[in-house]
Amino acid sequence: MKLTDNVLRSFRVAKVFRENSDKINCFDFSSNGETVISSSDDDSIVLYDCQEGKPKRTLYSKKYGVDLIRYTHAANTVVYSSNKIDDTIRYLSLHDNKYIRYFPGHNKRVVALSMSPVDDTFISGSLDKTIRLWDLRSPNCQGLMHLQGKPVCSFDPEGLIFAAGVNSEMVKLYDLEHATMEEHFDCSMLSKELYYIHLG
Numbered sequence: 373m374k375l376t377d378n379v380l381r382s383f384r385v386a387k388v389f390r391e392n393s394d395k396i397n398c399f400d401f402s403s404n405g406e407t408v409i410s411s412s413d414d415d416s417i418v419l420y421d422c423q424e425g426k427p428k429r430t431l432y433s434k435k436y437g438v439d440l441i442r443y444t445h446a447a448n449t450v451v452y453s454s455n456k457i458d459d460t461i462r463y464l465s466l467h468d469n470k471y472i473r474y475f476p477g478h479n480k481r482v483v484a485l486s487m488s489p490v491d492d493t494f495i496s497g498s499l500d501k502t503i504r505l506w507d508l509r510s511p512n513c514q515g516l517m518h519l520q521g522k523p524v525c526s527f528d529p530e531g532l533i534f535a536a537g538v539n540s541e542m543v544k545l546y547d548l549e550h551a552t553m554e555e556h557f558d559c560s561m562l563s564k565e566l567y568y569i570h571l572g
Contacts (some may be wrong), residue, residue: 388556391418391427398440402447403489411441411452419466431469436462442483442494444508451475451494451508453482461485461496463508475506477513484524490531493548497523503536 373379394414401408407428408420417431417438437456444451447466454460459482461475475496484497492508503525505515517523521539528534537543 387425389420389427392416392432397438398452400442400450402443403445404447409441409445409450411438413437413455414487416458417441417450417452417464417466429466431464431466433462436460440482442485442487444487444494445492451485451487453496455481459500461499461506471555473508473511475511477503477504477516483522484526486526486534488527488531489529493531495525495527495534497525497536511538515561 387447392410392412392414394412396410396412398411399408403421406422408422410418410420412418415432415437417433418427419429419431420426421428433452433454436454436456438555439453439455441450441452443449444463449463449465449472451461454462458476459478459480461478461482463470463473463475464470465472478496478498478500480499482496482498485494485505486496487494493514494506494508495503496506497503499522501519501521501523502519503514503519503523507514517536519536519538524537526535532549533545533547535543535545
């Protein structure tokens with residue numbers, strides 16, 4: 373289906389879910405599209421079944437809070453940022469509601485979180501003006517980029533490149549396949565910039 377203006381205008385709300393008592397701050401679909409997960413300022417994580425169109429399970433992160441949430445490659449695990457106590461990223465098993473690993477490092481709110489589509493790598497950006505590269509198998513940061521302002525970051529669909537934006541002024545693309553992590557994540561300046569797109 374081609375998404376034209378008329379097609380979009382014809383869309384109607386099919387179902388309304390009222391599982392939350394506070395603002396929903398993030399959604400993410402599983403890679404197979406069968407489930408969607410939400411995180412909310414009421415500290416809840418709600419798993420929805422897309423085929424049946426109903427909530428499947430609700431979990432809580434009362435102690436740490438929950439902000440940005442992302443599925444990993446397994447449909448029963450997620451990573452999410454915390455918005456209480458500290459700014460640690462948590463790796464959670466949805467099956468038994470237990471933490472698999474913690475990823476400490478950021479010291480201010482995490483504002484960007486993106487999972488690689490091809491492996492266990494993910495990246496995070498924070499108001500502490502850093503972007504960090506992680507591996508689900510290790511609690512240690514695999515790469516660190518210091519920036520001049522608030523970052524955004526995301527992987528491309530092949531997981532070969534990630535984009536980093538700072539203060540909505542420019543986007544930089546970095547090639548992960550043809551350079552070592554040290555080349556990309558120099559603490560003062562990145563050397564393998566592919567190109568810049570200046571916005572505005």
